[in-house]
Amino acid sequence: xxxVTPGFQGRPRVEAPDLPPGQxxxxxxxxxxxxxxxxxxxxxxxxxISTETGTEHRWSWDExxxxxxxxxxxxxxxxxxxxKLGTTWRGVSLDTLLDGVDTAADYALTHSYxxxxxxxxxxxxxxxxxxLVHTYGGDDLPAEHGGPARLLVPHLYFWKxxxxxxxxxxxxxxxxxxxxxxxxxxxxxxxREQRYQGD
Amino acid sequence: MTALPYLDGxxxxxxxxxxxxxxxxxxxxxxxxxGTPGPMAGLRVYPHAPGLVGRCPTCVEVMVRLVRAPDRAWxxxxxxxxxxxxxxxxxPR
Ligand SMILES: [Zn+2]
Numbered sequence: 001x002x003x004v005t006p007g008f009q010g011r012p013r014v015e016a017p018d019l020p021p022g023q024x025x026x027x028x029x030x031x032x033x034x035x036x037x038x039x040x041x042x043x044x045x046x047x048x049i050s051t052e053t054g055t056e057h058r059w060s061w062d063e064x065x066x067x068x069x070x071x072x073x074x075x076x077x078x079x080x081x082x083x084k085l086g087t088t089w090r091g092v093s094l095d096t097l098l099d100g101v102d103t104a105a106d107y108a109l110t111h112s113y114x115x116x117x118x119x120x121x122x123x124x125x126x127x128x129x130x131x132l133v134h135t136y137g138g139d140d141l142p143a144e145h146g147g148p149a150r151l152l153v154p155h156l157y158f159w160k161x162x163x164x165x166x167x168x169x170x171x172x173x174x175x176x177x178x179x180x181x182x183x184x185x186x187x188x189x190x191x192r193e194q195r196y197q198g199d
Numbered sequence: 200m201t202a203l204p205y206l207d208g209x210x211x212x213x214x215x216x217x218x219x220x221x222x223x224x225x226x227x228x229x230x231x232x233x234g235t236p237g238p239m240a241g242l243r244v245y246p247h248a249p250g251l252v253g254r255c256p257t258c259v260e261v262m263v264r265l266v267r268a269p270d271r272a273w274x275x276x277x278x279x280x281x282x283x284x285x286x287x288x289x290x291p292r
Contacts (some may be wrong), residue, residue: 032248034250182264182275184250
């Protein structure tokens, strides 16, 4: 910890942040996209969790907004090497969405409006580690950042936090997603620098 | 909010030239989704992503993905049913 000097004239000194290996800090929020930005009106938006037995759990926008809301403040780490600290969001915990979903699945494949997919172990969506977020920095999540709603799984590289989230398939077998089938790591832990397959 | 720009397929010449010995700038590719053949240079390439994503200009489905690690590269062409290259005329002996 740094020493705080009350009354010091000038800008407060910022501690060098503890970033995952190979990352740099950015004050910006770079927009990454593998295709055209989907525009999904809220009155047509829905989110679907489907289980390995084919059971579907659906939420309309209003139903999702009526669920208990949380306001996580988290650091995010993009595999393209930028990190952004203290980002503020609002949304529904995946614990809330998965409550009442009867499943024996070990894996989850998130799918998005626009066709994007990304996979992760179901355990990484539980225990306060993941949210379906609709608000960023106090404002509606803009479409270029994944609005109306995106996944937020900040303990993994940010490609796992699918923009324009439409639903999650729960599966017994792991199903690699869009980037995971094209060389990127299946799990993507930034603290172990799991960028590419074999890392 | 402005839409993210995409680049035309000519920008793939450099990155794919690292992988291929042939000149892809004059190649034709057929979309596996809609079946439309067209020049590689006509793809819509989204470079602001963890890899290069080349999409069909007709149906916008993914035709080409190229991921470049420091020491490796992955080329995924499942969205293209063929690549056609002009070749020097094979003269009968
Ligand atoms: Zn097509």
